[in-house]
Amino acid sequence: MNISSKTIFMVVDDFETMRRVTCNQLHLLGANQIVTASNGAAALDILRHKHVDVILSDWHMPTMSGLELLKAVRSDKKLRNLPFIMITAEAKRERVAEAIANGVNSLLVKPYTTQHLGQHLEKAMAYKPRPATSAAPGTSRPAAPAPAAKPERPATILIVDDTPDNLHLLSHMFKEEYLVRVANNGQKALEICCSDDPPDLVLLDIMMPDMDGFEVAQRMREHPSAENIPVIFVTAMAGEDARLRGLKLGAVDFVTKPIDPEILKPRMRNFMRYVALRKQLQADYDGMLDAARLREDLEHITRHDMKGPLAGIIGLVQTLVEGESMDRSQLTEQLRLVEQSALQVLDMVNRSSELFKIETGRFQLDAKPMKIADMLQRVADIACAAVATKHLTLSVQAGTAASDGMPQALGDAMLCYSLLQNLVKNACEAAPSGGQVSITLHDQEPLLIVIANQGAVPAEIRSRFFEKFVTYGKSDGTGLGTYSAKLLAEAQGGSIALDVNDATDTTSVTVRLPRAPAP
Incomplete structure (x- = not known):
């Protein structure tokens, strides 16, 4: 979508890096007027003194949560019709239902891409306020039925290895089931994982020059776009110390070289079920909101x-x-x-x-x-x-x-x-x-x-x-x-x-x- 340069966005998140990432995504969508706040209370103070057109708020924050901010906005006569997008990893349906009942315009599940953000902004900004009814004050509604969603593309895996033969073997092994991307060093892998189009799962070699797999995983966990991507370490290291270090960095599995395709393929399918469940969570939220x-x-x-x-x-x-x-x-x-x-x-x-x-x-x-x-x-x-x-x-x-x-x-x-x-x-x-x-x-x-x-x-x-x-x-x-x-x-x-x-x-x-x- 193309956002008007006159639209003023507010980004609310207690995590500074996440605020920067969201602001950058908004810039990519055409926004150039953005204000930020580190919690709901600070956001509410800004809203009462400055005009804002759209609110994007994290759910879990200290001082005042995103849900508390939503309730405060909907109860304020001057603010109640503002489009409000909640950014969350919340998985409890009753909590999501509470946000819907209080007039949230859209729920965006972490992690998300700029494209997904644009789609949710388009729906939220198209909603038209109505006269107050038995629904939560200020609840907005779509001006027209939302367009049919595009078919989901196959899941994407990133294979990271400095050995060309290993990249060839693994990419050939999975090309029939998934979209396969490759990186021959840690820096390139990070660029892909922290981009606006991150992979769904990473097969990561540990022993690489310049930046090893552990450092790649550590830096992934520090970036909002990459922190939740499942990582499977591929290594010749068999010691418990390496395994423990990998688990602390969020590894979901270890695969020992030489690679056995008959073992690796079922493991991949198991973890892709996790990816599918995360995507289904977004679809469930959208369905609850639409209903x-x-x-x-x-x-x-x-x-x-x-x-x-x-x-x-x-x-x-x-x-x-x-x-x-x-x-x-x-x-x-x-x-x-x-x-x-x-x-x-x-x-x-x-x-x-x-x-x-x-x-x-x-x-x-x-x-x-x-x-x-x-x-x-x-x-x-x-x-x-x-x-x-x-x-x-x-x-x-x-x-x-x-x-x-x-x-x-x-x-x-x-x-x-x-x-x-x-x-x-x-x-x-x-x-x-x-x-x-x-x-x-x-x-x-x-x-x-x-x-x-x-x-x-x-x-x-x-x-x-x-x-x-x-x-x-x-x-x-x-x-x-x-x-x-x-x-x-x-x-x-x-x-x-x-x-x-x-x-x-x-x-x-x-x-x-x-x-x-x-x-």
């Missing part, structure tokens, strides 16, 4: 969808209160609409689990015929009551519910009602006072429902009209209505499209739904 955000996104969608029916209920009740001259049939009709709207709200609450399944790809449609004309009329009636003060003209061209020849849609009635209610509500809100909104059902295969209103969608959001959190000109808008409608239409095998006519200053949304076979 938590998705659940909260769906809660927002449900709350958003409930506003229309609730507003309709209020409008209908107000009509009942003011309608002194109503006869019994009119009163009964109004009460039935109130009942239908109340049931609709209850169904929306129950539907949240279905929305979760849709977004996670686990939804299974139980399609049934639906009287779509009747549904459109009910949606229109509720919308009229909700926006009565705007004095809109809302027309429905779909025949009558009693018409035997009216086509039926094939889908889920609850999902279909919600998507239509969202679109009609949006159209009524977008239309000017005294304006017109029309709903037209076209009898064809697939069925076409066109919802049109006066007022053209602003050019700035047309290309992103159905994306999550896209809104314009509404201070209380969540940008979830059209996104939810698209999600629900596609879940039923349908589609949705936007058409804007600047010449007539109108907007049309067309929904295509499968048509039920004739009985």
Whole structure:
């Protein structure tokens, strides 16, 4: 990613070398405004006196930990929406869940490369703050679904030996299973291990000129990019003193020369399982974070969808209160609409689990015929009551519910009602006072429902009209209505499209739904 030179980063870590490494990685990504702090308390003091755009904090620190800093930031009205990336080797799921519940934007597992840092920064900085909800204050959300991750490349091993024959033998032995890099001296090995693309495991010869394997391992343990890389010593030294020294330097195994491929290969596979587990840890954290955000996104969608029916209920009740001259049939009709709207709200609450399944790809449609004309009329009636003060003209061209020849849609009635209610509500809100909104059902295969209103969608959001959190000109808008409608239409095998006519200053949304076979 390319970071704007105007973006100000804060790096918080009690380990000075790690702060320098992270700052250097940010510089490589294009950042040139970075402030640092050695613990959470110092960081919080800086944040209260200096503008910062993104926080990258280590988890375990003295004075104030990264988690404590996160909680302090999220509880501060001026700071609560700052993107916050936690850098950690934490392996306890309950602790990770606590960080997620407190609004962390991303969790980055040590060790990591500049590329991985850039990917997490891109996701964290794309999140858009929302109005406070039952979630942790300031919790931010992605502006759009994250792009699919690229396939993982094979694990990388670094073979370090000053003897060309040994390098050739070992590299040939493992080239079919791993990406193999070689170094013929300790200095080159260190450069590779401490680079932004370190290997996953090092096969390290001990007896080398200038810098032996012990010194290489010692210096690896002093550098954040290399300190956690597993090392297998390859040596002709058989003494216990050498083995003990190697273990103190973090060696995971010793291989004695001459090398026996039948012994070395299984050992390598065993330690590569450790590498895979570390990578899986990052994937688990990402999955936990994504799932938590998705659940909260769906809660927002449900709350958003409930506003229309609730507003309709209020409008209908107000009509009942003011309608002194109503006869019994009119009163009964109004009460039935109130009942239908109340049931609709209850169904929306129950539907949240279905929305979760849709977004996670686990939804299974139980399609049934639906009287779509009747549904459109009910949606229109509720919308009229909700926006009565705007004095809109809302027309429905779909025949009558009693018409035997009216086509039926094939889908889920609850999902279909919600998507239509969202679109009609949006159209009524977008239309000017005294304006017109029309709903037209076209009898064809697939069925076409066109919802049109006066007022053209602003050019700035047309290309992103159905994306999550896209809104314009509404201070209380969540940008979830059209996104939810698209999600629900596609879940039923349908589609949705936007058409804007600047010449007539109108907007049309067309929904295509499968048509039920004739009985």
